[in-house]
Amino acid sequence: MIEAAMIWNEPNNKSHWDPELDPDWSRFANMAILAADAIASANPAVTRILGGISPIDADFMALMKQYGVLDHVDAVAVHGFPLDWNLWQIQEWPQKIGEISTVTDLPVWVSEVGVSSFGAEEVQLWGLRRSAELLLGNAARVQWYSLYDLPREWGATTRHREAEGSSYYRHFYMGLLREDGTPKPALEEFLRYAPGMGLVQWFHFEDPRLDDAVAWMKRLGVTNLRTGLSWADSFRPNAQDW
Template sequence: MIEAAMIWNEPNNKSHWDPEIDPDWSKFGEMAKLAARAIAGVNPDVKRVLGGMSPIDPSFVQRLGGYGVLDEIDVVALHGFPLDWNLWNINEWPAKVDEIAAVVPDHELWVSEVGVGSFGAEEVQEFGVKRTAELLIGKVPQVFWYSLFDLPQEWGATTRHREAEGSSYYRHFYMGLIKADGMPKLGLKAFEPYAAGMGLMQWFHYHDPRLDDAVAWMKRLGVTKLRTGLSWADSFRPDAIGWFDRQMEALADFDTTVTFCFTPEHLGIAPHHTSPPKDPQQFADFCAQMIERYAPASATAARVAAE
């Protein structure tokens, strides 16, 4: 069941949105407003989530508020990785949440992506799972741990500069609770007691062979909340809708937040997934089509009646 739709991913992170083309996020703001309105037009019961910010930046939120974006969304989302990429202490999580709450007091705040990798040692991740749960469960309504599986190194990470980022790039491959070869880490056992209160964030690649294993692991752990993505860029691949159908059918038992992001090369101002689109209405149309297909208002009404 899709309960929320997230509009983009980390729009204030230069690895996910091109700051050279849109230095003041005005293009993103216009696109986000159109997408939020399109989603609401199909099913107003689906929560509209502003793509999780990284870094956590009150001034970014206020800027988008000035563009009218906050009037169109229900949830402001935060992403944080204090033991891997961010320059702040893990114990600052409550203060980081409060910084954003102070500028958006009328919106829900979710931590839609938080993680600690095992790049240095599995014990670091084990600690990170426990401390993150202690700090955030109950502080915000929804928390999503990133991620269930390590990213296989041969796949490459979706960032702009890749190996030029040094160890920051390679940390992308160690964020899972389960290794790429299927072996559980210490962090998986640490996560299990919190699974009911802390969901998982797991990207699935086009025709991802890990999909069925992910569903089995999540059900075994007792996970009920999931955040994943449907890539606008992938929608132009052969049999994209067939893959999207298979993915969403497999995830039907979870309360899912689906993220819409990544620009098709031929529709961007620049030929890159981080580029603002030439026509932001095309992104909004994609969002509406996906909600109509996977979370139509009729399905929501039927579910409420059954409850």
């Protein structure tokens, strides 16, 4: 069942919103309010979440509050990857959540947290354990990114290989399962934290991994999944069956 709907993704990140077109985020705020109200009209039981911000920026959240966006949502969300991309250390997680809580009384979801195995799978194992220690009980919802590694023949959408160097390639090693479907050491560790910790996994049109993913999530005891379907998929043949 769909229990929540997230409005946009990383709106304060240039990869997902163009500040040159909307430098004060007023257009984004208006869109978010319209979307939140439409969700409430369609199904008042669905929790409305402001899309996870990255970087975690209390000033941006205060701006959304000023525009009235927070009056139209039920929770806010943040994303953090301190061992891979952020300019802060993993032990600062409680501080980061606290910064957002000073702006709003709404529940704070960590809708993406993860550690790549790009350097070593043991680093991911330690990072999962430490993230769970710091976040479970401190955030209203915690979702690990992700179940599968990204196939290396795919491009990492919104990222820039030439400009990012190793930062780009880390995107391909975020899963608990390797590209070939075999488990990494962190997968066994994840069993300790589900169902308190959920997962994030994107599925593309007619994704051949879907059945295996469902089987793995049942085995792991996962009870909440953040996922999405592209609006563009509605134009594909057999879209309704998918």
